[in-house]
Amino acid sequence: MEAQPQAPKRKRARLACKPCRERKRKCNGGDPCTTCTEWGYQCYYEARRRKSHNVHDLSPDPSASPPVHNPPGPIATEPDSSGLVRRLEANSGAAFVRKLGLKIDSAKAPKLNLFGWNIGSRQLSAQPLASSVFPIVEITSLDHIQALAQIYFQKIDPCYGFLHQKLFFDRLNQRWQSPLLPDIFDSVIAGVGALGCLFSQRNATITEVHLVRTARSTLDTHHLSGPPSIDLLNGWALRSIYLRMTDSPHSTWMASSTLMHLLEASGLHPESHSVLPPRVQIDPDLQRRLVGVAHHLNVWTSFDLGLSRVSFQKDDLPLPPSPKAGDYTAEVLGLLPVSLSLDPGRSKDETDLATTLGKLLDGTHTQPPSVMAQCNLVLCILRRIHTQNLDISPGLADRVLKLLKKGLGCAQSMVMDCTPWHQVANVPFHIICVLLVIDTRPSLSMLPEAMQTLGLVASTYDTETMREAYSAACLLVLLHQQPILGEALSTQQATQLEIFSQPTPSAEEFNWLGALVADLPGLQRVDLDQFLNADMIDVPPFMGESA
Structure with missing residues (x-):
């Protein structure tokens, strides 16, 4: 009998990306690799591949992707494609929350959803009988x-x-x-x-x-x-x-x-x-x-x-409006040039993010809506800094936390004053996400106030949107603290372990867009203060702040 030809063996990538190595998944060595592209991970490598000076030392790999030769000059758009994606994801709160969930637990990460984008739709307890339009x-x-x-x-x-x-x-x-x-x-x-x-x-x-x-x-x-x-x-x-x-x-x-x-x-x-x-x-x-x-x-x-904005033929902004007594429109619109500079399509030097952040923190904002607009822009820049794996100085990090704390106070006052600007829900939710990313003792110590603020908004404007946002925030905090709690509680009394000894839910039970809303009462019963104020184990600081 004639021998069957053996199938060629699959060539393994010489260097797997960091996400595939951590999750023990197959990696084809691309940039980004196929696995990260399919699963929505942020593909990156710990060290760049070095080119050999002796071309005869390298044997050709038929399964590997051919090398990409970038044309000289500014027309080379391919190298910046990954940077464009990162900027797009950093600007989008939905993408950032999903990537945060993927980093914590890829099996339970949320789908793309703009949690807390506003207070939610206004619904009547009894809808009008007719949908007629009246003069x-x-x-x-x-x-x-x-x-x-x-x-x-x-x-x-x-x-x-x-x-x-x-x-x-x-x-x-x-x-x-x-x-x-x-x-x-x-x-x-x-x-x-x-x-x-x-x-x-x-x-x-x-x-x-x-x-x-x-x-x-x-x-x-x-x-x-x-x-x-x-x-x-x-x-x-x-x-x-x-x-x-x-x-x-x-x-x-x-x-x-x-x-x-x-x-x-x-x-x-x-x-x-x-x-x-x-x-x-x-x-x-x-x-x-x-x-x-x-x-x-x-x-x-x-x-x-993450969609295109409308721009004019010459996208120059008009002159800033004239300040008026009791009017802070100029403060809010004064943030617009920085906002436009963060457009994902613009090749802004990302090393200037810390400088831009410092200038934003120096800005004067007198009223809660204006302060919240400032916070929203700062949060966007912090997401950019995180996606670029950059650091900021401890002094700048302290100023960031001080502004975010001020933003939480503004959100509380806006709720009590019945001024439901969209930031009253959006900013507290993303403050929680950024505090988890910073992951230092000062940032984690702000989590109880941030959760209480979001809970105040959710209880005041009892909409499906707010219930969903509060549920998602609760679960993000719980998932983030699980590794730390597992180690810290291992030395505690057995009675203390009962709070966290429930079976791990299945992936279906972590449907962020539906099932979590029904699970909100159970999440509310968790005593967040019990572990959010506890002494945390040493973790690598993200923003240059000593633990």
Whole structure:
């Protein structure tokens, strides 16, 4: 019988990447390798391969990938592809949380989900019988709309101040004097009223639901026959703000992208080059504020989702708005240049991250929403630093923790004041994630306050979104502490072990998008203070801080 030819033996990679070595998985030696690509790991090697000076000492490996010769000059885009992915993942809170879970326990890591992106959708205890859209003058009285508008200009306008207050109230009175003449300005009235409801009522009302429907219907059915009017732009801006605080990321991204395209079509931005002459007449300072707020919303929603942001032909920002008494819009929009510099597509020198971080910490932010915007940007830079395996000085790390602690206090005050900006949920959740990554005694000592803050938001705004975020945060903390607890508790009394002696759940039981919500009462019963304040074993510091 003729002998069968033997199958060629599989060539093993000469150097496996660090994630594959730790998990004892097969590695093909690529950059990134196939296993890391399929499982979503961050592929990296402890040491770079050295090229031999004697080419005759190297035998060809037919199974290995051919060497990639990079063309000279700035057109070589391949070497930066992994850097682009890292920057994209660092900007996206969802990707960062997943990678954090993979590092702790790959079998129980969360799927991509923007936990705590906002407080969640506003639901009525009893839905209206019909989904009809009513004219703005039939939803509620003029006095009620005026009261809601006063709340808007008291709580929201100081941070996103792009409306002219006196002009708004004058036109509001005129609208009620002509109830049979609907106009695109109705979207502005409805948007202001809906945000006034959001910032005055912890639970949704029928009035708020109808205002949201009217604003959406007015904007969606408006026929655009030329450059958009300022009322249309303001209406879309108000809708984007409301969605950012209550709706899904993709809905917000679509609305903010639409707003950016309308701004370009209007010719308001100095660098827009429309063939149609602009017909919008607006105060230059309000113009800069509107363009800045639109950029702010679109940039950060795009970062969170890992999607493209809308940019103009020349992506220059307008001049900063003029400061006003009692107004901190300039503080918030002053962060926009740094935000744009973090765009994943830009080849920013990553060694400048520590310098940028220091400048951000030096910034003056006077009010809680502005402080939370500062915290959000600092958290993004910290994620960048972590993905690049960089260090910061102990002094800078102390300043970071001080700001994050200040942010937790701002979140608590915002909840008590019924000002549910999106950061009130987003920032505390990601503070918890970053504290786990820093992994030092000072950072871990802040975890109880961070968890209590997130729990306060979840109990105040009892939505599925907040329950899910709190459950995910609890489990991340528990998974992070399991190795330390196992060693520390091995010397404790047997009765103390009973708390942690439950069987390890299966992978199905760690469904981060569903089952954890039902498991929230069980997680709440865990006494976090009992082990979060305990003396931790020595761990390698991440940010140059001595343990």
